[in-house]
Amino acid sequence: MSELDFTAEGTVFDIQRYSIHDGPGLRTIVFLKGCPLRCRWCSNPESQAPEPELFFRASACIGCGQCVPVCPVQALSKANPGFVDRTKCIKCGECTKVCPTEALKRTGRRMSLAEVMQELRKDAIHYRRSGGGVTLSGGEPLMQSAFAKQILMACHEQGWNTAMETTGCTTREVIREVIPHVDHLLMDIKAINPTVHAANTGVDNRIILENALIAAALSPNPVVRIPVVPGVNDNVTEIGAIADFAKLMPKVNTVHLLPYHSFGENKYTLLGRRYPLEGVKDMRPEAVAPLQAVVEAAGLKCVIGG
Incomplete structure (x- = not known):
């Protein structure tokens, strides 16, 4: 195991406390800046660029x-x-x-590992009492893979549970280097059809799907998460294809369907940008029910929401 470097720095754009949807128990989420995808429904557009x-x-x-x-x-x-x-x-x-x-x-601001851990220690009692821990999200936390690994290692040194939400859009080397330090892997898969994926995220999904198979094998508790977006993947064909792929991922037995919401729309205004899905209405949970049936028909447990 590599030595911890408490002077190591990364760019963090938020630290959110008391989450119950991003891993077991009460969790603190560290949001790292930077993402290679440009999902049209992104609710954290301030996460995309690596700099503040x-x-x-x-x-x-x-x-x-x-x-x-x-x-x-x-x-x-x-x-x-x-x-x-x-x-x-x-x-x-x-x-x-x-x-x-x-x-x-x-x-977005530069923070050292020491500064991040100082913030996380404030919630340590909640981790112990609830069986919770720390979740890394973004953006794509693996864009800052060395810093992400340092945080995960430091959390394990404290005896805290770790989780990571990732698109898997990185190199195989990074996956093999970082994911062994993740107790609960939350693997985002948007689409299997490469044309659908590229049109709505700006990137091809070949390496994402390849890395999803590797990452699931390396983490003891992998879960597939699907943001369900109107006009993108809110149909039985695409959700069925993702469910079939999830069955190929080692140890995956649960899929989360995350209904589309426009909560981040105001952030685009704050950044002087136009929201790509302007006018698209939030999905009601009942609209996801037919897709839940597709996932369950594939033999997987399906949870609506986190």
Whole structure:
């Protein structure tokens, strides 16, 4: 086992406490920044770019103008649509330091392993009492594979359970290096049809499916997760194909169907971007029932939600 390096750093965009949907028990989720996919339904668009980004909340802006002179590249002006000229902005965060209402806010910051563990120790009593632990998510946590491995190893040193939500879009070497440190693998599979996958995520799924087979063999508790998205994979053909593939994955006996929701739509506005699925309505749980039947017909346990 490699030595722990508490000075090792990664980019974290959120640490969320008291989760009950991303592994057993009460969990703390560490969200690592960066993702090779561009899923059209992504609810954390601030996770996609590896570097910190700038949120601008127009409703909180009081027009004081204190941010304008501190911007080193003159990216801020009332004359700009959306106030921030995203083509100029270097995401340095200087403007956020003087904004009195936090209308301007930087998302994502560099943290050392020591700093992450300091945050996680605050919840250690909940892990012990509930059988919970720490989950890595993103973005795609394996884009920061060395840092992810350090967090997982440090958690195991504390006796904490570990989980990871991943797309598997990485190299085989990374899968073999990191997944043995994951107690509960939450493997996201969006589609089996490569055309459907590429059209809706921006990447081919060949390496994802290959890595899913390897990762499931390396983790003691693998689960397949399917975000069910209208017009993408909300049909028996695609869900049936994923269920058939899940049966090939070692030790997988459970599939989670995650009905589409638009909770992250506002974040696109904060980033000055348009939401790709604008106007698509959230899925009701009963709309997923026919797809649940398909999964169960394949001999797999099916859970709606996390």
